[in-house]
Amino acid sequence: MRIFTAALATETNTFSSICIDRRAFEASLYAPPGEHPETPTLCTAPITVGRKVCADKGWTLIEGTAAWADPAGLINRQAYESLRDEILDQLKAALPVDAVVLGLHGAMVADGYLDPEGDFLTRIRDIIGPDVFLAAELDPHSHLTAKRVAAANVFVAFKEFPHTDFVARAHDLWRITVETLEGRVKPVMSVFDCRMIDVFPTSRQPMRGIVDKMMAIEAADKDLLSLSVIHGFMAGDVPEMGTKTIAITNGVPEKGKALAQALGMELFARRGTFIMPQIDEKQAIAQALAIPEGPVVIADVWDNPGGGTAGDATVILAEMLKQKVTNAAFGMIWDPIAVEICMAAGAGATIPLRFGAKSAPGTGQPIDGLVTVKAVVPKAEMRFGESIAPFGDAAWIELQGIDIILSSVRVQSYDPSLFTALGLNPLERHILVVKSTNHFHAAFAKIATDILYCSAGSPYPNNPATNPYQRVRRDIWPIMADPHGPNFETS
Template identity: 75%
Template sequence: MALASPPRIFTAALATETNTFSPIVIDRRGFEDSLYAPPGQHPETPTLCTAPITVGRRVCAAQGWTLIEGTAAWADPAGLVSRGAYETLRDEILDQLRAALPVDAVVLGLHGAMVAQGYLDPEGDLLARIREIIGPDVLLAAELDPHSHLTAKRVAAADVFVAFKEFPHTDFVERAEDLWQIVVDTLEGRVRPVMSVHDCRMIDVFPTSRQPMRGFVDRMMAMEQDDPRILSLSAIHGFMAGDVPEMGTKTIAITDGNADFGAALARQLGEELYANRGRHMMPSLDETAAVAQAMAAASGPVVIADMWDNPGGGTAGDATVILRELLAQGATGVAIGTIWDPIAVQLCTVAGEGAEMPLRFGGKSAPETGEPMDALVRVIRVNPTAEMRFGESVVPFGPAVRIALLTATGEETGIEVILNTVRAQSYDPSLFTALGIEPLACKILVIKSTNHFYAAFQPIASEIIYCSAGHPYPNDPATNPYRLVRQDIWPRSDNPFGDAT
């Protein structure tokens, strides 16, 4: 589809990840607290799901093309998005697209696991409406987080989906570059992308920091490099905390005009994932064993990942289970980042640095997060604009405070906690340095993340312990109380394909 005049391309982003079991509803302010950038106001650095905008600026400038930017909005994961927040942001972007017409392509940054009040498939709704506006012949492409739901409605509306390959998601900029390469090659008439999808009928977790997923991703990248027929390969992991009908693992093969080859390739990759079902997840310990192992380590810092109280999976991030176990076992040299408690942050901020005060914090959001902590604390540091790094992104988590837990007589226990206001999982050691804690000086670092922390913390950790403490997150797909997820999917079914296999 080579064009006679320089292309006009519209780009925008609308993203969050919805844990349908979480009680925290995301309203418009939830997006504004994380990222809300009207046209042309997106910063130079991308967020996790807005790299198509920042990469698009570079690409279009180099090509001499016109890039029309729409709104970019990202909310840190939580529960359902309010109907009003979704509809107003959706309509804002659709109105911007109508004003930009005619366009030769639309390139979006999406997450893919959003659920809103009244909308089980918001991204499918958005993509279908965009397709109605631009017609059948305009290229529609989007970058996705692999922890998403690849619905039939989305596949029918879009021409190209490229998902991050890595978990932790260290490659969101590189995958945006892959997406834009396909867009450029398509508009200049060199390729004709055809998208094929295979349904693996499984629910699993796929960290690429360990085998077998490490090797699987490496082979996908080698196949893309070695076979000119392959434009892109992606594995959609699925998001087990999203109770929606089409949740689950799927594979995508985008080929240059070869649907049969693409279908066979997507099936081959999907069957390999299915054959390794149940082997991808990282081993974990309960809180008692995790703390004992960390205390017994010869050197630090030992990183304990509170993997199921992960705000990146939509939980509140205010569980106190591991903290109580650290106190019970007498651990010292501990820094915990973070426990979400806006009220406690406000109380400490007003009291000021150096204040000693009784404080109740954490354990308020949901069952199975532990009881609230009642402690005498000293306020060590207040940071009204705390933020950390995640690759090329800057992630806000403040206002935040650093407190030291004291004994009843005012002696320090050797445990410090960062309390935060904007929920965010623990991506990077800059989480601690933002509040004046030197991570390398600690014996134990407790973080709240399932695996996104790994790339940044592994180089400094003497040991990493994955801890399964309580059930703030629905982490057992065989027994999670789903209402909408289908039954013919592993591990809810031992034979989801029936006689087909």
């Protein structure tokens, strides 16, 4: 067997002012054919898993380019088209192939393309023809458009949020691919539109129980090859934004349709109950100070670079300074210019510095102060599960008893190693502030005495009922109270 694999992925917050060009992919991950590292990034696990699967089977794996950019705003048209065409040309050169297995995210939006993945998959289908198997792994925070479903045979999405299972789901994708190519299964994909948009953290109920139930059904039902929930991505202003469910069966589409609908309606019935409770910055700091032992983690949930924001909001930090909090560490604030200044000054220097809150309204005001540069590290990295997340040149500064990590590459706070990479021991601080909606939870829960979710400022469009959408359909909850009800009308 000859199988082609590649990855092209990012997540687009269409409300973000930070555009993505080719350099953004190169800063996060750009790996030409055969140069992908042994460890996967979030959306490239099909490549690393595919290497092992094909080696074990004695099959030929032809690797194309792998490209991942940390989430931000609109993708530059030339950047998208050049990466797309680079991979398409590699596929054409690899023909004939028996299958194409891809790593995608699913929430890209580019200048001139509201559905880049749909465009990409359709072009691949045109190249390989109707009979070659086409499969892709998706991030659940994506848009499952009709164009994508028409082009691909199989989609498998991560089940967990935080996304701790992207390697496991790549194994599921390859299992289905192998069984299909060896003639043991005939996968049929069924999709149900939940007509809703919500946030589904699997670190708490009720979504924890639903995911466990999904996996139990997969294990028990011999006709079922995979169940997935596409959470949707509320910061993507595109026509088909919303939550969908996928059931892949072995040739029994009616059963798949029923399973996808049952799962989708269970999600709809519990709408509004999934997201973690949030408090403002004043409450978060007061509660953290009242907890006798640390570290207490405060998550700045909506200034999350993983959702396309800058990660430079200073609302929580300003309140900490106002309340004269000490013995706290803040990780991270994105400010490449401030990092450059700190690196020029060097470790041990005390300098006046302005940093943060440069990207957009709702992120607070820049912080001014006399800071001590504690450490500088070029090309810093942190862990994220089985992968590595680079955050570029970085500096550890101290301001009025608060330790702050400044980064030059936007990336959310995945793991305590973001602190230790600079030489700071997070276990020695009473309060840790991180910028992440929920991906931080898997790693930080292991060291935290408590976790507080804080909604501070307005860097992210976090209320779909009031977000200023221009393209999103109106027939979904909470824009419509009950789109499945008797008075439902399409518009």
